[in-house]
Amino acid sequence: MMQFDRLFLIVAGSAAIGMFVGFTAGLDNPPASKDVQWETLVAGAAAIFGGWMAYSGAIEPYKRTRKQYFIDFHRTVNDAAEYLRAMCGLPIHSSEEKYRGVMTKITSYKNEEVVGEIDVSMVEMREEISRYLYNRPFITEHVASAELINMFKDFDEMAENIVMNPETTFEFAATEIGDWFKKFDYAMLNPDI
Known part of the structure; x- marks a missing residue:
């Protein structure tokens, strides 16, 4: 059985790497770096974090019952x-x-x-x-x-x-x-x- 904490790390790591690559690509292209909407990136990160919290909250009762x-x-x-x-x-x-x-x-x-x-x-x-x-x-x-x-x-x-x-x-x-x-x-x- 796959541990769900590992799944979160994989998804979060992939998202972080994608954001980093997008940011560094924007540094090579100055007009693109001016168009970076930080509030959109922060909202996306908050949505990922909120989704993880909701998922963890849904799984925790199952883990306790199984234990x-x-x-x-x-x-x-x-x-x-x-x-x-x-x-x-x-x-x-x-x-x-x-x-x-x-x-x-x-x-x-x-x-x-x-x-x-x-x-x-x-x-x-x-x-x-x-x-x-x-x-x-x-x-x-x-x-x-x-x-x-x-x-x-x-x-x-x-x-x-x-x-x-x-x-x-x-x-x-x-x-x-x-x-x-x-x-x-x-x-x-x-x-x-």
């Missing part, structure tokens, strides 16, 4: 992945009423217990990944982008590898999932609107 969609989708995904994020050592939204909306860390979630040859924490991680994939919200039309769709596909492939590979360690899984959620957080909090 709110990204924030809501980010919150919904993170709420569905609350325990998975906690397992990876990432901050989660506090579920306590007095701290609602505050990001906190659960430091004592990881279960180090090993029963026989089975790492209990890895069993819990696999269960939590499956639960998250089942409960994960769909990408809505308001936030859909090729980048986000590819991020979710990458997560699905990574999750399948973690769940299906019996040799995956908890640390590896937590690092991989944690890195994905960090990229997701960044993409949602810094959307290219």
Whole structure:
């Protein structure tokens, strides 16, 4: 999606260059320089500036609404992945009423217990990944982008590898999932609107 601020710079730059070329051409032709109507040039520049302000005013509500969609989708995904994020050592939204909306860390979630040859924490991680994939919200039309769709596909492939590979360690899984959620957080909090 093209950023509209860049479009303004292109149009304004082209207009400024055109005015400069017209002015310098008039210097070579003295009768033309006497006929330059500065009030017309100033009125044209004011019209361009006024058009840009009107356009910006019309686009700003759209940008704010779209950013709110990204924030809501980010919150919904993170709420569905609350325990998975906690397992990876990432901050989660506090579920306590007095701290609602505050990001906190659960430091004592990881279960180090090993029963026989089975790492209990890895069993819990696999269960939590499956639960998250089942409960994960769909990408809505308001936030859909090729980048986000590819991020979710990458997560699905990574999750399948973690769940299906019996040799995956908890640390590896937590690092991989944690890195994905960090990229997701960044993409949602810094959307290219």
